[in-house]
Amino acid sequence: MTAPDLLLAIDQGTSSTRAIVFDRAGKIVSSAQRPLVQHYPQDGWVEHDAEEIWTAAVAVCREAIGGIAPGRIAGAGITNQRETCLLWDRATGQPIHRAIVWQDRRGAPMCQTLADTGHGPAIRRATGLVLDSYFSATKLAWLLDNVPDARRRAERGDLAFGTIDTYLLWRLTGGRHHATDATNASRTMLFDIHNQCWSADLCSLFGVPMALLPTVCDCVADFGIIDASVLGFDLAIGGIAGDQHAALIGQGCTRPGLAKATYGTGCFVLTNDGVDAPSNRGALLTTIAYQLGGQVTYATEGSAFNAGTAVAWLRDNLGIVQTSGETESLASSLSDNGGVYFVPAFTGLGAPFWEPEARGAVVGLTRDTGRAHLARAALEAAAYQTHDLLAESGKRATALRIDGGMAANNWFAQFLADLLGSNVDRPAVTETTAWGAAILAGLQTGMFASLDQAAADWRAERTFAPRIDDAQRASLIAGWRRAVAQVRAGYA
Numbered sequence: 001m002t003a004p005d006l007l008l009a010i011d012q013g014t015s016s017t018r019a020i021v022f023d024r025a026g027k028i029v030s031s032a033q034r035p036l037v038q039h040y041p042q043d044g045w046v047e048h049d050a051e052e053i054w055t056a057a058v059a060v061c062r063e064a065i066g067g068i069a070p071g072r073i074a075g076a077g078i079t080n081q082r083e084t085c086l087l088w089d090r091a092t093g094q095p096i097h098r099a100i101v102w103q104d105r106r107g108a109p110m111c112q113t114l115a116d117t118g119h120g121p122a123i124r125r126a127t128g129l130v131l132d133s134y135f136s137a138t139k140l141a142w143l144l145d146n147v148p149d150a151r152r153r154a155e156r157g158d159l160a161f162g163t164i165d166t167y168l169l170w171r172l173t174g175g176r177h178h179a180t181d182a183t184n185a186s187r188t189m190l191f192d193i194h195n196q197c198w199s200a201d202l203c204s205l206f207g208v209p210m211a212l213l214p215t216v217c218d219c220v221a222d223f224g225i226i227d228a229s230v231l232g233f234d235l236a237i238g239g240i241a242g243d244q245h246a247a248l249i250g251q252g253c254t255r256p257g258l259a260k261a262t263y264g265t266g267c268f269v270l271t272n273d274g275v276d277a278p279s280n281r282g283a284l285l286t287t288i289a290y291q292l293g294g295q296v297t298y299a300t301e302g303s304a305f306n307a308g309t310a311v312a313w314l315r316d317n318l319g320i321v322q323t324s325g326e327t328e329s330l331a332s333s334l335s336d337n338g339g340v341y342f343v344p345a346f347t348g349l350g351a352p353f354w355e356p357e358a359r360g361a362v363v364g365l366t367r368d369t370g371r372a373h374l375a376r377a378a379l380e381a382a383a384y385q386t387h388d389l390l391a392e393s394g395k396r397a398t399a400l401r402i403d404g405g406m407a408a409n410n411w412f413a414q415f416l417a418d419l420l421g422s423n424v425d426r427p428a429v430t431e432t433t434a435w436g437a438a439i440l441a442g443l444q445t446g447m448f449a450s451l452d453q454a455a456a457d458w459r460a461e462r463t464f465a466p467r468i469d470d471a472q473r474a475s476l477i478a479g480w481r482r483a484v485a486q487v488r489a490g491y492a
Contacts, residue, residue, distance in 0.1 A: 004074035009434035017056040026429035031061035043103035047098035077239035077437030079246035081331035107138025128286030137189035161212035177224040182291035239440020246436030252458030263406035267307035283352035302389025310344035310378040330375035341483035342377035
């Protein structure tokens with residue numbers, strides 16, 4: 001019998017659910033993907049059907065492992081869209097409401113009330129997070145207060161809470177494991193990242209019965225066995241991490257100072273800060289990068305809510321492009337941006353502004369503006385937001401490792417390097433989020449001896465070096481700042 005030499009990663013994202021089988025070098029052996037429907041009940045609300053997520057997760061896993069001898073797969077890892085959360089019935093596993101997505105803003109009034117009553121600093125000290133409805137706590141509070149009978153059932157112990165990793169783990173193991181990892185817990189605004197435990201004070205503040213909460217584990221742990229009825233054979237789940245943390249691992253950013261940016265629905269920049277939690281830097285977040293063997297590694301994070309969504313909006317709502325890839329040739333066809341800037345605040349502005357009521361705008365339109373200008377402005381917007389996040393940290397990275405769908409766009413990667421004034425590295429293993437989850441599973445199974453061993457194999461497929469001078473860079477950034485100021489002034 002062939003020794004186990006492959007790893008399965010379940011990558012449940014905001015726009016799709018995927019399963020990828022990797023070999024130990026990070027090469028993709030097989031993969032499968034299904035899109036995920038977004039539900040928008042009203043302005044600023046975003047929901048997912050958790051049953052759709054579950055059905056898709058099973059389907060893509062079965063498709064990805066089809067034709068592979070079960071004995072070759074050593075273990076499985078899960079990575080997921082963070083902050084998205086739901087409640088389900090412990091007896092049946094059925095959700096009592098759609099999952100409320102990380103982009104959802106319905107918790108903003110509660111956040112404002114807490115801010116007005118002076119709770120923001122204490123929340124930030126314990127969690128490393130800015131008081132914002134981006135995180136899970138106000139979403140959970142809304143579910144408890146607005147779904148009929150939810151609070152009574154929660155207090156009676158009939159319901160379970162979880163982010164998407166926890167829900168998938170529950171279903172995959174037949175309800176035998178109600179657990180999460182430290183990275184996902186750190187994004188709920190209920191978890192003390194310094195003492196590595198659920199905070200009784202925060203749960204009381206948000207009105208959350210602690211009996212709802214899952215057990216918090218290391219990112220590498222015995223998370224149970226996928227029930228044989230799911231895949232046709234037993235398979236151990238050995239690793240879990242939120243998507244941005246998994247991408248940090250998959251990008252080999254295991255040493256302090258290394259940084260990565262992921263471009264998917266939003267833009268997320270994480271910098272490894274080592275084992276000592278940094279003091280909160282302005283409007284950026286302190287978060288748990290990963291936790292192994294009980295030892296926490298921290299990260300500084302900047303989050304912009306909309307990056308790839310700007311391109312998707314051009315494609316799906318306006319029909320300006322038929323595929324996302326068309327933006328590269330359209331942007332390349334122009335010698336400059338024509339003064340057009342796109343601020344994609346569809347669901348508010350994230351870091352460094354944290355203005356949930358702001359909404360998007362395209363500024364600088366003239367009679368000469370065409371589809372190429374809009375395509376270019378959408379790509380530029382992700383780069384400007386990256387610059388804002390890095391500038392807020394007070395550090396200038398010598399190189400930034402990028403991943404996510406937009407990283408494949410050569411024009412975007414070059415513009416990003418130009419704007420940052422530093423090298424931008426695109427990895428040889430492009431599915432870094434899923435690969436990070438696979439690495440965690442590989443650590444649990446013994447395929448990798450250490451995180452550093454796995455990170456040592458990281459390689460850049462291409463490096464983009466800056467080509468413009470400081471004056472050009474300053475002019476572009478000044479135009480962006482004027483555009484953002486207009487958006488903020490409209491919703492002050």
